[in-house]
Amino acid sequence: MTSPPPKLFYDLGSPYAYLSVARAASVLGVEPRLEPVLVGGIFALRGHGSWSQTPDRAGRIAEVEARAERYGLGALHWPPDWPNNTLKAMRAAVWAELAGAGQHFARAAFEAAFAGGRDLSEIAVLTEIAASVGLPGAELSTAIEQPQIKDALKQATASAWERGVVGVPCIEVDEKVFYGDDQIEFAADKLNALAG
8 A cells, every 4th residue: 555645734934844845855755745734823732932033043044044055945035024924825825725736836935935035924925926826816815814714724733733743844754743854854764664
């Protein structure tokens, strides 16, 4: 029996998730399934927030930039006032997923945020990204206010937490969850052992 593809849980506000989404397929040898979650909801469940609000901020930003260079992603361009509120962006990611364009939307949004320095809390930016991947961008602002989209994001986040997702990025391989961009190689080892 073939194992399901690995899942990569992400929030579009996370620079580490940006790094992971950019390199996961090449490290894992297979395209992971991108799973949108609201990292703010995860923070609430685990009882503490992001490193971006701690004294570690400057050091971690430098680490992200160094990794991006090492991975060949080019210079990062941080969105103004990062971290931005990603609630609307993550609802848009769920909407895109339901429309069959979730993977394309997520990649384009990450590029816009961390390669282009765009603010994903702005509806105009999200609309532009949606249109760029073939979605009806004009429908985005209404769609993300629909109860079913809001509920889907809440449910996805709660389900991810129950599976062991304590932050982003996380990669799940055969029900084992690896937390952090620096864990992709271990996830690849697990995947290879299963294929063994």
